[in-house]
Amino acid sequence: MDEAGDLVVTTTRRAISRIAFVAAETASRFERESIEHDPMAWLFAPRRIFEGQAAIDACLERNDFQRAILLHGLSLGLDADREEIDDLLDDDEDELSSYHLDPAIAQYRSNAQMRLYSATIDHQLAGKIQHGFHASMASSMGEFRSRVADIFGTEIVNHAVLREGVNPKVRMVEGLVAPEVLETLVSVPSYSGRRVAVTAERIVELDS
Incomplete structure (x- = not known):
């Protein structure tokens, strides 16, 4: 139930769409990989990948949104070191992808290694x-x-x-x-x- 003291978050429709997309991607991955973890619990728990923030807050921003999609898209676990994820994003910063709905999500690239x-x-x-x-x-x-x-x-x-x-x-x-x-x-x-x-x-x- 809503309360008068609830935290007010001022944001944009685009940012809200990022949260919705991460929530859907999380639930989809957990289902297809039979991960016994509540997607909503994942969204609200502090994560190293977001420097201690929860995805529900961090993924309003584009960079953390990208990190979340890469984490789930490549099945890299439920959390990861931020530096490792950023290294994967940096590998492909000049080849922005049309992965799913956002053309600004960089995909993982392995240089010339097969x-x-x-x-x-x-x-x-x-x-x-x-x-x-x-x-x-x-x-x-x-x-x-x-x-x-x-x-x-x-x-x-x-x-x-x-x-x-x-x-x-x-x-x-x-x-x-x-x-x-x-x-x-x-x-x-x-x-x-x-x-x-x-x-x-x-x-x-x-x-x-």
């Missing part, structure tokens, strides 16, 4: 449900995103969840990829220079 990336797609439109998965080696998230767009289409890639590495516990991944293939993908980061590519897709037509 890394394994994966994408999952859960999209429903016009009576059709499309589930997709792709994993392959790339030198940057941008390169990988372009590859996913080539495979599934530029419209669908906007509904894809991209990350470094593969999380074998995501239910959709378990349903689309054979266990032995998943085991191979999980081991890939240990083999420098190894190149792999796996694509899987399932489309369900719904009765009108």
